[in-house]
Amino acid sequence: MDVQLKILRYNPEKDTQPYFQDFTVKNVSNDWRLLDVLQEIKWQQDGTLTYRYSCAHGICGSDGMKVNGKNRLACSLLLKDINTKKTIVVEPLPSLPIIKDLVVDMTSFFSKYQVVKPYLINNTPPPQNGERLQSNEDAEKLFESAKCILCACCTTSCPSTWTNENYLGPAAMLKAYRFVYDTRDDAADERLDILDTPDGIWRCHTIFNCIEACPKEINITWHLSQLKKRISSREM
Amino acid sequence: MRKVRLRKGSLEDTQNPADKNDPYTKRVPVMRSCYSADRTGHVMLQTLFENSLKNQVTFFSEYFATDLIVEDGICKGVVAMDIATSEITVFQAKAVLFATGGYGRVFRITSNAHAGTGDGMALVYRAGLPLEDMEFFQFHPTGLWKLGILVSEAARGEGGILKNKDGERFMERYAPTVKDLAPRDMVSRAIITEIREGRGVKGSDGTDYVYLDLTHLGKEVIDEKLPEITGFARTYLGVEPTTDPIPIQPTAHYAMGGIPTNVNCEVLKNENGEIVKGLYAAGECACVSVHGGNRLGTNSLLDLVVFGRRGGKAIADFLKEAKHHEISESAADRSREIISSIMDNQGTEKISNLRTELQNNMMELCGIFRNEEDLRKMIDILEDLRRRAKNVFLQDKGKVFNTELIGALELHNLLDSAEATVYSAYARLESRGAHTREDFPIRDDSNWMKHTFAYLRENDRPELRYKPVVITNYQPMERKY
Numbered sequence: 098m099d100v101q102l103k104i105l106r107y108n109p110e111k112d113t114q115p116y117f118q119d120f121t122v123k124n125v126s127n128d129w130r131l132l133d134v135l136q137e138i139k140w141q142q143d144g145t146l147t148y149r150y151s152c153a154h155g156i157c158g159s160d161g162m163k164v165n166g167k168n169r170l171a172c173s174l175l176l177k178d179i180n181t182k183k184t185i186v187v188e189p190l191p192s193l194p195i196i197k198d199l200v201v202d203m204t205s206f207f208s209k210y211q212v213v214k215p216y217l218i219n220n221t222p223p224p225q226n227g228e229r230l231q232s233n234e235d236a237e238k239l240f241e242s243a244k245c246i247l248c249a250c251c252t253t254s255c256p257s258t259w260t261n262e263n264y265l266g267p268a269a270m271l272k273a274y275r276f277v278y279d280t281r282d283d284a285a286d287e288r289l290d291i292l293d294t295p296d297g298i299w300r301c302h303t304i305f306n307c308i309e310a311c312p313k314e315i316n317i318t319w320h321l322s323q324l325k326k327r328i329s330s331r332e333m
Numbered sequence: 334m335r336k337v338r339l340r341k342g343s344l345e346d347t348q349n350p351a352d353k354n355d356p357y358t359k360r361v362p363v364m365r366s367c368y369s370a371d372r373t374g375h376v377m378l379q380t381l382f383e384n385s386l387k388n389q390v391t392f393f394s395e396y397f398a399t400d401l402i403v404e405d406g407i408c409k410g411v412v413a414m415d416i417a418t419s420e421i422t423v424f425q426a427k428a429v430l431f432a433t434g435g436y437g438r439v440f441r442i443t444s445n446a447h448a449g450t451g452d453g454m455a456l457v458y459r460a461g462l463p464l465e466d467m468e469f470f471q472f473h474p475t476g477l478w479k480l481g482i483l484v485s486e487a488a489r490g491e492g493g494i495l496k497n498k499d500g501e502r503f504m505e506r507y508a509p510t511v512k513d514l515a516p517r518d519m520v521s522r523a524i525i526t527e528i529r530e531g532r533g534v535k536g537s538d539g540t541d542y543v544y545l546d547l548t549h550l551g552k553e554v555i556d557e558k559l560p561e562i563t564g565f566a567r568t569y570l571g572v573e574p575t576t577d578p579i580p581i582q583p584t585a586h587y588a589m590g591g592i593p594t595n596v597n598c599e600v601l602k603n604e605n606g607e608i609v610k611g612l613y614a615a616g617e618c619a620c621v622s623v624h625g626g627n628r629l630g631t632n633s634l635l636d637l638v639v640f641g642r643r644g645g646k647a648i649a650d651f652l653k654e655a656k657h658h659e660i661s662e663s664a665a666d667r668s669r670e671i672i673s674s675i676m677d678n679q680g681t682e683k684i685s686n687l688r689t690e691l692q693n694n695m696m697e698l699c700g701i702f703r704n705e706e707d708l709r710k711m712i713d714i715l716e717d718l719r720r721r722a723k724n725v726f727l728q729d730k731g732k733v734f735n736t737e738l739i740g741a742l743e744l745h746n747l748l749d750s751a752e753a754t755v756y757s758a759y760a761r762l763e764s765r766g767a768h769t770r771e772d773f774p775i776r777d778d779s780n781w782m783k784h785t786f787a788y789l790r791e792n793d794r795p796e797l798r799y800k801p802v803v804i805t806n807y808q809p810m811e812r813k814y
Contacts, residue, residue, distance in 0.1 A: 151447050243379065
């Protein structure tokens with residue numbers, strides 16, 4: 098079968114405004130990934146088409162983009178899961194500055210990630226054998242939040258992010274969860290203070306876009322709700 | 334609940350399937366594989382990134398290294414291009430450590446990322462330094478059909494069974510005692526043999542596969558122990574592993590060879606063990622060589638933890654005395670020339686065509702089974718590809734995020750990595766580990782207990798030199814399963 102695409106193009110060296118360009122890719126099959134279609138365009142039709150990609154199976158998190166209005170990883174989206182009778186609309190992740198075509202500037206995304214202190218903070222030296230112990234049950238509590246691949250699909254799908262560029266966003270706060278609930282970490286209060294600010298967790302209005310966008314199917318809103326409860330009970 | 338930790342709270346060890354077959358350890362099972370469900374590597378990556386941020390490491394993200402500055406046996410820095418602007422930057426450095434990964438992308442089917450194009454190895458090779466044991470490339474038996482995405486050992490460790498098109502558990506014929514848990518090289522050869530003898534399943538892409546059957550394990554084991562990898566089968570092939578077998582074929586997985594180093598990650602400048610001052614390598618791009626001719630499952634992560642740490646410590650010691658070295662004004666000239674020659678080229682060749690030809694031919698002629706005739710053919714093909722690679726045409730003439738230019742640079746790195754691999758494989762007249770010569774099927778310890786060192790020779794075939802294998806506590810013996 099053939100597929101039609103409309104891809105948002107923008108080259109800062111030439112264009113004043115982004116615009117849509119139409120492409121047709123012939124002889125594709127249902128089990129192609131959207132990334133395969135883009136590769137076919139880039140390497141056979143138009144070498145200027147630009148997007149990030151690397152592992153091609155949903156681990157590196159580099160090929161997040163907006164497909165038919167929803168944030169997806171191009172490598173984890175198969176054509177059989179898209180309505181290919183209609184033109185597929187491909188745009189960069191929303192709300193981040195476009196560098197070129199589908200490549201966005203991730204600087205603000207990663208600086209928000211750093212705000213929540215995304216690392217283990219423990220003020221006591223590690224035990225003699227070097228390993229800080231943790232029960233299987235306690236490790237399990239962190240397991241889902243640690244599936245995050247930092248693709249930014251969730252944060253850039255959130256209407257609260259669109260209206261407030263300073264909002265920490267779901268990915269950064271999910272990372273905060275990962276350490277707030279880690280039995281080996283000493284800085285839960287420090288992180289909760291960071292979340293309990295005007296641009297922090299209260300901007301989450303449980304719109305659930307993040308869950309819908311997450312390619313790793315993490316229940317992000319549930320994790321953020323736990324953090325909200327924890328902050329509220331702390332105030333009590 | 335997924336088991337990540339033991340009741341006492343330490344990281345859980347497991348017996349790795351490979352160990353049960355090891356003549357040295359089978360009498361005493363060894364617990365050596367710490368893991369986190371089936372995504373140990375991802376968890377390690379997170380911890381490394383988290384701690385880099387904690388310690389305020391400066392990252393130059395999306396820079397592409399184009400040259401290594403080595404003069405008089407001293408490494409003085411690297412030349413790199415900022416992908417966002419195409420600006421060339423010289424990084425003057427007291428010490429440089431390459432952690433640039435493998436080059437699985439020289440093969441058609443690979444588990445490696447698209448970035449696995451041997452960039453670090455090629456830079457070292459072009460700097461006149463050797464690459465060691467490049468003929469040893471591991472094919473993992475269970476890659477998802479067509480895509481090469483890894484279905485890890487965990488699947489067979491938990492009891493997964495390989496079957497041919499007749500539903501026969503064929504590994505019983507190749508390794509009667511350990512069957513599906515035979516080492517990776519043996520299982521990969523068995524699968525290819527099944528396919529060659531007509532017992533594979535013909536896929537819609539024209540390639541053949543066999544089945545990995547997990548259905549008898551039950552949903553609980555599959556969901557608890559193998560969530561990630563069975564998810565890949567669902568997402569990419571639309572196969573439900575609890576009810577249907579997964580189509581698999583061998584996938585290029587890991588380079589045992591690479592940049593020669595000693596145990597402190599210092600890069601060797603020759604087979605006599607002399608080092609390049611200030612240059613280090615760790616991980617898959619390096620060849621210590623702890624994996625010999627055939628890496629065991631999980632040991633790549635072990636390699637990263639051990640040698641990442643050792644390299645870091647060695648550099649910290651080195652920096653106490655080290656100084657910056659004067660770098661000549663012309664250090665970036667070669668990079669600039671190469672890039673402008675690519676950008677200005679009015680040739681007729683397409684990057685993708687050359688890359689595909691390389692990948693298809695490497696898979697067929699220098700893959701799991703090799704022989705003199707095929708390797709000779711591959712040498713001719715490589716020469717042709719090298720000539721044509723000087724004649725590529727880029728459509729993207731811009732400076733901002735020019736990924737077509739990166740593709741062209743990566744093609745050169747792939748060709749260099751492939752060259753060292755093919756010539757090293759051509760010269761090794763025996764079968765050992767992952768290197769299988771159909772025309773020399775026997776391991777020949779009297780002549781070939783030695784490491785290959787391949788040196789680039791301008792306009793000529795690479796020069797191959799050798800270094801004897803050092804035997805310490807364990808006498809090599811024939812593998813029998």
